[in-house]
Amino acid sequence: MSIVPSGPAAASSAPAGKGFGPLLRGWREQRRVSQLELALRAGSSARHISFVETGRSRPSEEMVLRLAEHLDVPVRERNALLLAAGYAPHYPETPLDDPSMEALREGMERLIQGYEPCPALVVDATYDVLAANRGVAMLLDGVPDRLLAPPLNAMRLTLHPEGLAPRIRNLRAWRDHLLAQMDRQIALRRSEPLRALYEEVAAYPVPDRDAAEDDESAGPVPYFALPMRIEHDGRVLSFVSSISTFNTPMDVTVAELAIETFLPADPATAKYLHALHS
Numbered sequence: 001m002s003i004v005p006s007g008p009a010a011a012s013s014a015p016a017g018k019g020f021g022p023l024l025r026g027w028r029e030q031r032r033v034s035q036l037e038l039a040l041r042a043g044s045s046a047r048h049i050s051f052v053e054t055g056r057s058r059p060s061e062e063m064v065l066r067l068a069e070h071l072d073v074p075v076r077e078r079n080a081l082l083l084a085a086g087y088a089p090h091y092p093e094t095p096l097d098d099p100s101m102e103a104l105r106e107g108m109e110r111l112i113q114g115y116e117p118c119p120a121l122v123v124d125a126t127y128d129v130l131a132a133n134r135g136v137a138m139l140l141d142g143v144p145d146r147l148l149a150p151p152l153n154a155m156r157l158t159l160h161p162e163g164l165a166p167r168i169r170n171l172r173a174w175r176d177h178l179l180a181q182m183d184r185q186i187a188l189r190r191s192e193p194l195r196a197l198y199e200e201v202a203a204y205p206v207p208d209r210d211a212a213e214d215d216e217s218a219g220p221v222p223y224f225a226l227p228m229r230i231e232h233d234g235r236v237l238s239f240v241s242s243i244s245t246f247n248t249p250m251d252v253t254v255a256e257l258a259i260e261t262f263l264p265a266d267p268a269t270a271k272y273l274h275a276l277h278s
Contacts (some may be wrong), residue, residue, distance in 0.1 A: 023080070116133050119133065157245050
């Protein structure tokens with residue numbers, strides 16, 4: 001599956017009615033960092049941080065970026081801080097289908113194809129699927145077309161009662177893992193679209209117990225990480241997932257990309273995938 005265009009770039013903006021001071025204080029309190037600790041990290045003083053948060057002082061553009069760096073503020077929200085302080089956004093948001101992104105698109109395509117027959121996909125900040133390999137297509141076989149209509153969403157496809165959920169033998173455990181992952185992302189990014197997605201998928205029905213609890217064939221397999229155990233073509237396959245992001249991104253779009261790969265969690269799954277590949 002080729003890279004799906006990410007759509008037109010959307011400029012970052014500060015929340016209405018909030019200046020730089022309240023935004024900075026919100027990030028500082030969320031990160032549980034005192035004014036003194038932040039000042040020491042950023043080479044400033046607690047007095048200056050206090051004046052900035054109350055609006056008595058206006059920070060320089062360099063100071064805004066430095067404070068954001070030390071508070072681990074996501075790239076999109078760094079632009080919002082700059083706008084709130086009266087400066088232009090520092091980080092561009094380039095559409096993924098822009099010609100300048102060709103090398104990135106080709107690199108991600110080669111990477112996920114290289115994992116075949118293991119499933120691998122590329123998602124954005126709200127888990128919309130931008131690219132996927134044939135391993136993912138294998139798992140999605142039989143999912144209703146309406147759930148496969150663009151934009152495909154990885155969380156919705158996985159947890160929807162008409163998606164992969166009925167096939168996941170350890171759905172309760174895997175669902176808890178996914179919801180916890182989304183919760184951490186919401187805390188990091190303060191994303192309203194991601195929060196709306198979380199509320200949607202968290203409301204999907206869930207069984208009282210996992211099918212895997214009654215699966216005597218599973219046996220005492222010593223998994224090294226929580227697997228997703230999913231039925232496929234009369235077999236139960238087990239995968240562990242790994243998520244990769246880009247180091248020190250300088251573009252909002254790139255900062256919000258993630259590549260997720262699913263690797264065999266047991267010898268039987270590895271053998272089956274190897275047979276498919278052969």
